[in-house]
Amino acid sequence: MxxxxxxxxxxxxxxxxxxxxxxxxxxxxxxxxxxxxxxxxxxxxxxxxxxxxxxxxxxxxxxxxxxxxxxxxxxxxxxxxxxxxxxxxxxxxxxxxxxxxxxxxxxxxxxxxxxxxxxxxxxxxxxxxxxxxxxxxxxxxxxxxxxxxxxxxxxxxxxxxxxxxxxxxxxxxxxxxxxxxxxxxxxxxxxxxxxxxxxxxxxxxxxxxxxxxxxxxxxxxxxDSDEERDRERELVRTSMSFYGSTPNYAFIWDEAGFEGTTARIREKQKAGDYKGMAAQITDEHIAQFAxxxxxxxxxxxxxxxxxxxxxxxxxxxxxxxxxxxxxxxxxxxxxxxx
The missing domain is CATH 3.20.20.30 (Luciferase-like domain)
Incomplete structure (x- = not known):
């Protein structure tokens, strides 16, 4: 590979x-x-x-x-x-x-x-x-x-x-x-x-x-430290919220057990709430997708x-x-x- x-x-x-x-x-x-x-x-x-x-x-x-x-x-x-x-x-x-x-x-x-x-x-x-x-x-x-x-x-x-x-x-x-x-x-x-x-x-x-x-x-x-990984985790959370806002990709979240993720992200996106978009990505999302x-x-x-x-x-x-x-x-x- x-x-x-x-x-x-x-x-x-x-x-x-x-x-x-x-x-x-x-x-x-x-x-x-x-x-x-x-x-x-x-x-x-x-x-x-x-x-x-x-x-x-x-x-x-x-x-x-x-x-x-x-x-x-x-x-x-x-x-x-x-x-x-x-x-x-x-x-x-x-x-x-x-x-x-x-x-x-x-x-x-x-x-x-x-x-x-x-x-x-x-x-x-x-x-x-x-x-x-x-x-x-x-x-x-x-x-x-x-x-x-x-x-x-x-x-x-x-x-x-x-x-x-x-x-x-x-x-x-x-x-x-x-x-x-x-x-x-x-x-x-x-x-x-x-x-x-x-x-x-x-x-x-x-x-x-x-x-x-x-x-x-x-x-x-x-x-190799919690602090280092915590910082990385928040960057990944933001990236995932960006990609997860596209309706065509909603089924990927849904099939993985996170139904409605795209709809919740888009609701925050329409309101211009970018921090709110990232907040829709839980640690459980990250554990499965990163x-x-x-x-x-x-x-x-x-x-x-x-x-x-x-x-x-x-x-x-x-x-x-x-x-x-x-x-x-x-x-x-x-x-x-x-």
């Missing part, structure tokens, strides 16, 4: 040093989310500063970029990393896509399926000079040598998608190379939904479920919890405190060397 560190994109002048430190600490890779800064540019800088580090977008927003633009960026990053790049894509939510990016969001699941197929068609076109994709949303059949990146000495990039509900998970198993599990994806949810639905989708396309990577972000509460441990026990705790379920785990808050990067890196090294 590989262990990556998660980070939001940083100023380009700073990301090279951070990537080099992440690699030296012992992490397998670095995963870039996408917020106000682009994941692709950060990955490009990191590829030059830490050439042995696996890099991935986790996840980049798909629909505002054409499949060809996304494929071209991924292709160059795959070349720059000597085959160590994974393209992670997601739909985002309607409000962001329509009102912030200004593009269409109708039928996001089927649209993303066609998008993944179109991206892979572009990869083939870069090698063969022939672009031929005709789907429900994207028609692409024109490429000339000067508009093609051309072949590279690396395999095609793996294409992963963010998926939560059963339909999306089956779709991922059918057309993608990996699934980014939601940060609220505790082992029970992964066992009930992620694993069987990926397997069903993979069977539909004549593949094995083992062909599809399961990439799981994990929130950790780690420290991993708490001493530093010495963290590697064993993560392997015990995710070793049979995940291809890669992504430490959600490993880079949040600069003083703890090397300690988390040592945990990563201990896990990935097993």
């Amino acid at each position: 590989d262990v990556d560190a998660m980070i939001t994109p940083q100023p380009l002048k700073t990301i090279g040093a951070l990537a080099a430190r992440t690699a030296a600490a012992g992490f397998s890779g670095l995963l870039f989310t996408e917020t106000g800064r682009t994941a692709y540019l950060n990955a490009a800088v990191a590829s030059q500063a830490a050439p042995r580090l696996d890099l991935s977008t986790g996840v980049a927003v798909a629909f505002p970029r054409s499949p060809f633009v996304t494929a071209a960026a991924a292709w160059e990053l795959q070349e720059a990393t000597d085959g160590r790049f994974r393209l992670g894509l997601g739909t985002q939510v309607r409000t962001h896509v329509v009102r912030r990016y200004g593009v269409d969001f109708e039928r996001p699941g089927p649209r993303l399926r066609d998008y993944v197929r179109a991206v892979k068609a572009c990869f083939r076109a870069f090698r063969t000079g022939r672009l031929d994709h005709h789907g429900d949303f994207y028609d692409m059949d024109f490429i000339t040598p000067q508009w093609s990146a051309g072949p590279i000495d690396a395999p095609d990039p793996k294409v992963d998608i963010a998926a939560v509900n059963p339909w999306m998970l089956r779709m991922a198993g059918e057309v993608a190379d990996g699934v980014h599990v939601h940060p609220l994806g505790e082992p029970g949810y992964i066992t009930r939904h992620v694993v069987p639905n990926i397997a069903e989708g993979a069977t539909k396309s004549g593949r094995s479920a083992s062909d599809v990577a399961v990439i799981v972000p994990v929130m950790t509460i780690v420290g 991993t708490e441990s001493t530093w010495e026990g963290l590697a064993d705790a993560l392997v015990s919890k995710y070793g049979e379920l995940a291809t890669r785990i992504v430490l959600y808050n490993a880079l949040a405190d600069p003083e703890r990067v090397e300690r988390y890196g040592e945990v990563s090294r201990r896990i990935s060397s097993r």
Whole structure:
């Protein structure tokens, strides 16, 4: 099981040093989310500063970029990393896509399926000079040598998608190379939904479920003193309340025995009560959805919890405190060397 560190994109002048430190600490890779800064540019800088580090977008927003633009960026990053790049894509939510990016969001699941197929068609076109994709949303059949990146000495990039509900998970198993599990994806949810639905989708396309990577972000509460762990616990509580406010994720709480959690969080959110939002996440929520441990026990705790379920785990808050990067890196090294 590989262990990556998660980070939001940083100023380009700073990301090279951070990537080099992440690699030296012992992490397998670095995963870039996408917020106000682009994941692709950060990955490009990191590829030059830490050439042995696996890099991935986790996840980049798909629909505002054409499949060809996304494929071209991924292709160059795959070349720059000597085959160590994974393209992670997601739909985002309607409000962001329509009102912030200004593009269409109708039928996001089927649209993303066609998008993944179109991206892979572009990869083939870069090698063969022939672009031929005709789907429900994207028609692409024109490429000339000067508009093609051309072949590279690396395999095609793996294409992963963010998926939560059963339909999306089956779709991922059918057309993608990996699934980014939601940060609220505790082992029970992964066992009930992620694993069987990926397997069903993979069977539909004549593949094995083992062909599809399961990439799981994990929130950790780690420290050798009560004070250290108490501080971490409150940060995790706030993060969980943010993710738990989305209606599409309510069933994850409900099935884990915490019915109505999303509704209670949203009530506080609508009132602008952010402290109240966090207060809806009890210590019982945290015990089930996060991993708490001493530093010495963290590697064993993560392997015990995710070793049979995940291809890669992504430490959600490993880079949040600069003083703890090397300690988390040592945990990563201990896990990935097993």
